[in-house]
Amino acid sequence: MNSDRIILGIDPGTQVMGFGLIADKGKKIELITLDVFKFSSKEDQALRLKKIFESVLGLIDHYHPDELAIEAPFFGKNVQSMLKLGRAQGVAMAAGLYRNVPIFEYSPRKIKQSITGNGNASKEQVAGMLSNLLKMSEVPRLMDATDAVAVAICHYFQREPGTSGKNYSGWKSFLDQNPERQAKK
Numbered sequence: 001m002n003s004d005r006i007i008l009g010i011d012p013g014t015q016v017m018g019f020g021l022i023a024d025k026g027k028k029i030e031l032i033t034l035d036v037f038k039f040s041s042k043e044d045q046a047l048r049l050k051k052i053f054e055s056v057l058g059l060i061d062h063y064h065p066d067e068l069a070i071e072a073p074f075f076g077k078n079v080q081s082m083l084k085l086g087r088a089q090g091v092a093m094a095a096g097l098y099r100n101v102p103i104f105e106y107s108p109r110k111i112k113q114s115i116t117g118n119g120n121a122s123k124e125q126v127a128g129m130l131s132n133l134l135k136m137s138e139v140p141r142l143m144d145a146t147d148a149v150a151v152a153i154c155h156y157f158q159r160e161p162g163t164s165g166k167n168y169s170g171w172k173s174f175l176d177q178n179p180e181r182q183a184k185k
Contacts, residue, residue: 006032008065008101009152010056011144012073012089014048015041018054018144021063022152029156031134032063034145045084049091056095068096069104069155071111071147104155111147114154126150 004024011018019064020034037055039048059065070093073086096103109119116129124139127146131139140146 004068006063006081007061007152007155008063008068008096009148009150009155010068010070010092011147011151012052012070012085012092013144014045014088015039016144017052017088017092018142018146018148019056019059020145020149020152021059021065022149022156024156029134029137029153031149034140034142034149036144045087051086052088052091053095056092057099060095062100065101067104067155068093068101069106069151070096071151072105072107074108081170096137104158106151111150111154114157115150123147127148131160 004026007022007024009020009022015038017037017039018034019037021032023030023032023181037052039051043051060068070089073082073089093103093105106114112121112126113119114134115121115126118125121129122142126159127139127143130146130149132134134149
């Protein structure tokens with residue numbers, strides 16, 4: 001595909017992980033694909049994380065994105081859910097870093113604000129706005145997939161790398177920007 005850049009958006013999850021790819025054509029966005037990966041809740045957590053890593057690597061190897069935008073974990077009351085979501089996000093990021101794809105991280109509120117103008121918008125409102133923006137014939141039913149496309153488009157709207165959200169170009173930059181995630185010596 002002849003484009004200025006391809007952006008892979010990921011909505012992380014350990015049971016359902018949404019992904020969407022867009023082509024940035026300057027002043028125009030084209031949807032390449034959107035879908036979800038489903039992982040069995042009956043499988044061991046470590047095996048699911050391995051499958052997430054392999055799935056993201058497969059997307060990168062097939063579509064050759066220039067950048068990866070991912071939704072940051074939100075803070076909720078269920079610590080176990082947050083831990084699982086954080087692991088899924090970390091493994092997806094590791095796959096991008098493994099292939100030297102720059103990573104950009106955005107909060108759910110920032111993504112919703114970028115797409116709808118309302119940081120508290122519902123998933124349905126985000127999907128409806130994406131349908132209009134990308135001129136889709138119908139609103140996709142896979143909300144995890146539309147959330148992933150929203151992450152990619154949020155990144156597209158930022159225009160300049162590193163101006164909003166966190167940018168990681170490799171393990172060193174990730175560790176430099178997140179010293180609290182490093183093991184204490």
